[in-house]
Amino acid sequence: MYCTLVTTVHYVLCRFMLLENYHSAVINSITEGGMALWSPVQQKISCVFIVSVQQEPSTKRINQPYSVIALDKLNHAAEMAGVERARCTEKVDGTCCLVALDKGRPELWARLDRKLNKQAEKRFRKFQLGSKPSTAFECDVDRDFRVVPDCWKPANGVQFVNGQLQPDENGHILGWVPVCSSARQYVWHNMAVAREIGKALVLRPEAGRLILSAEPLTQLLDQTLELIGTHVNNNPYGLGRPEQPLHVLVPHCAFGVTSPPQLSLSQLRSWFETPEGQVEGLVWCCANGELFKVNRHHVGLSWPLNTARLAEQPVLISVSFPTTDFVPNSIFAGLARLDKQTLPSIHHIRW
Template structure:
């Protein structure tokens, strides 16, 4: 499968959306819902979404591989967000103008501090040399994942910087192949974005690992294709999510020929997630971690654990358990 778009910004919905004043199905404590209308987003139409590649939207947290101190490194998503006072002013402006546009930000004072190592995401707009927020009031960005930072301990569990490798879950080379768990060189993942999924991420919808033996993987964005997706039509998509075995996914991300990304997730359509066993968790998987002589051969992390399981096959991803 070709390498597809990098997820650096918030991906717009494939449909024009509306805001309903009712409790969110997606976020606890959020008293509004963003729902899809029947109208296809003009951005999607302009990008010819009907010819786009449909891929599974994964339920985890976004990561990025790029250089840090001259070496390929895993970075965690960290959006710079406004202070409580600035957030209140912004939301009040949105309610009165139906949009966050034309709101005047003071980037120096209105936003929470971030670590010195923080970098803005690609395509963040700048003004007077400083990154400025998007229409949602956030400045998307990244921080390097360090072993010493407990906040990102699950990110750290999937990388071994001494070996320059990361634990990756990806489809096999052919459509009918099982998924494969492998140790991928960080250099091969450079400038890609990936989703961290697993035991301690987003409530673990895929049922991976256990509290005693947590399991996490990086999944390259755009790597998991959606087979025979329905047309971009609200009712057909809703039926597909409800009735098709292939529809047991959180959502779809369409990768258009011009690089545009658009998405839909179940919450846009008023549907629950997860609902039954997710499609990804039910797929067969093989461990391919031939690592004799590598630095992680002598470690005690996830990479070393899967090295011991090289060649093992499981009928479902959900059945993968670390050997104690």
Template sequence: MRRVGSVQQKIPCVFLTEVKEQQSRKRDCQQFQVVATENVNPVALEADVDCALATEKLDGTCCYVTLYKGRAHLWARLDRKANKQAEKRFRKHQRSPHSGFTWNVEEDFKTVPETWIPAHRVKHHNSLPVPDEHGHIPGWVPVEKDNKQYCWHASVVDCDGRAALVLGPCAEDEDVLEVAAVQLADLLEQTLELIGTNVNGNPYGLGSKQQPVHCLVSHGSVPIRNPPPVDFRQLCSWFQESPESRVEGIVWHCTDGTLVKVHRHHLGLRWPDGETSLAERAVVVRVGEYNNSKDLFSFFSVLNGRRFSRLQDVKFAL
């Protein structure tokens, strides 16, 4: 598979969007919906989206592998957000966009750990990162084993911090998934999605409260088989009728590196809506030998070589 784009910024919708004053289907606290129009986004047209690689949009939390203290390391997504007063001013400006508005980055934004770094392509002014059109500064923090906030991120990295549990298509048969221990050095500068029991309501049905299961999936690694054309009506029909459409959405990886997406919620469709395509796929475990008490690597190691008819059937003996 050709090299795919790294997810560093918020990905625009493949269609132009509009805001409707209705309760969001995606976020309970959001009193508006961002919905797709039938017009293809010029950004997608300029990037020749019709020739792009269509891949499954995964429902988890974004991660990044880059250097930390001289070694390949897993980083968690942490967008720097405005404090309450600045957020209130910004939302007022959004309702009346002709009113003047200027960010004071040093005073308007919440503090972040000293190890925080801004995401790629974040603009800077006077050496300070500038917020995007949503009022956020996308960024990353290194995952530390003793930070409970990122305990599920840490669970997919081995005790030496050199390998991660990665789910992706088998090299021999792309219809079958495999869980493997992959060296972080081989994932440098890639972004991945952390999915599992305690992430975003676990739409893929992985593990259980007694035995949580989490893994990383490289962005762009799960292609959509027989994707529909980038046409509003045909995409709506595909999401409602195709047996392969039980996905959160589609991300198109264009040859120039541009990424565009469509989410079910953009089309007014539910997510999750029954069994998911990913959870229904067969999977084989190829993790190798690990004997570090009760960590996730050791549990997978016991299943090494086992094949399951469905991803959600992967269970550990307690």
């Protein structure tokens, strides 16, 4: 099955996708006054600005030979979605997860994108950097993509053509895999879940502080969250330590921004230098469910920082289950011993 990817002047687009479907996150959200409080992040979120691919090494990803820079012009899809009236939230630096049913039981799922194999990846990168507008990159889904586990499932919004899954503008087929397996790469995901009692460690804002609690997986069904912690993305928030790692889940769009900046590059750069701006980036949650983002790398600023906003707030530990419910050396048992304590910051959590 062959698929075709095409480029435009500023960024790569998929010929076979409807752009509005691709750029939108699937909405299944709790609302307040018509505004989404959270939205499942099933697709990659587009930048709120038009972006340009520069042929210079990325400051965000090691070994990426190109950078993605924001131009001072709003993404047309963002304008159409009313982004200037949207709820602005903090973009949290972690790895994307989903809570969904697996064999009839609520389970945590990790993002696992089906990617091009090495040979096809080389061809695609050369195509990205060297192709002219409207030229095409052709690939065969069965031949050019890596094999995924049998338990893998495609993300909502992935397109099918003639019964075949189609990749996105980056050459990926987005998807999920349950983390209940013993696979080593999911050991940190599993630290945030206690399947015996069907709960997960969740960090949320509450009344001017953070609250860390063990929430039922049933109440998190169909939500997406970021896993953050000691061994995720070099731990920009300083959670735990190597000898006592800590990993928790943060719901998407949970942390609202009190005084968001205006949508211009100069205003954003200035805002990122304020105390409230000590974040990886911003996500705008539009009334129709579409999400748009910008991160510090888009505007030429560095991340991580010495002090991140999320890591400088007091945190209440609310894990009130009897210690007998947990294995003696589990993180849940340790946090239960800290129940009802308010700590100066998440740096101070020692379980």
